[in-house]
Amino acid sequence: MAQVFLRTPFITPAEQDRIVSAWFIRQRHHWCMRALSDLIDRDPETAWSIVVRLVLEAPDDSILVDVAGGPLEELLTRYGAKLVSRAEQLARVSREFQCALKNVWLPDNHSSVTRRLEALGCHRSVLTEFECQLLS
Numbered sequence: 001m002a003q004v005f006l007r008t009p010f011i012t013p014a015e016q017d018r019i020v021s022a023w024f025i026r027q028r029h030h031w032c033m034r035a036l037s038d039l040i041d042r043d044p045e046t047a048w049s050i051v052v053r054l055v056l057e058a059p060d061d062s063i064l065v066d067v068a069g070g071p072l073e074e075l076l077t078r079y080g081a082k083l084v085s086r087a088e089q090l091a092r093v094s095r096e097f098q099c100a101l102k103n104v105w106l107p108d109n110h111s112s113v114t115r116r117l118e119a120l121g122c123h124r125s126v127l128t129e130f131e132c133q134l135l136s
Contacts, residue, residue, distance in 0.1 A: 036071050044079050051075055052090065055100045064096060068103035076122065077106055080113040091120045 011019075039047040051071045058064040076083060090097040102121040106114050118124060 068100040
């Protein structure tokens with residue numbers, strides 16, 4: 001029996017072309033995501049500088065949210081103790097950084113660093129009992 005797929009509302013050939021072109025552009029530049037992830041692992045100072053630029057130079061809110069939920073969240077989760085003071089300083093002077101922080105989810109570890117970042121707008125991820133069992 002053949003599988004039947006639900007179709008989205010009609011997409012014009014021009015819209016299909018846009019999707020295909022954008023996908024290829026994204027793939028062509030995907031290296032930068034891997035490079036930033038490597039920097040977060042190996043050189044968090046440089047990664048922080050790049051992520052701050054990404055936040056401040058984001059061309060629109062959807063990209064700002066992507067930066068916040070990706071590399072900014074990863075940096076603050078892994079190196080929050082070293083970066084919290086800088087995050088507080090930037091949040092005082094930058095609307096973009098304030099908005100980005102509101103899209104960061106941190107582990108529920110009840111640390112003083114997490115509480116300071118929550119005060120800036122970050123959220124605490126609360127794992128369900130099932131998720132805790134999966135991680136243990």
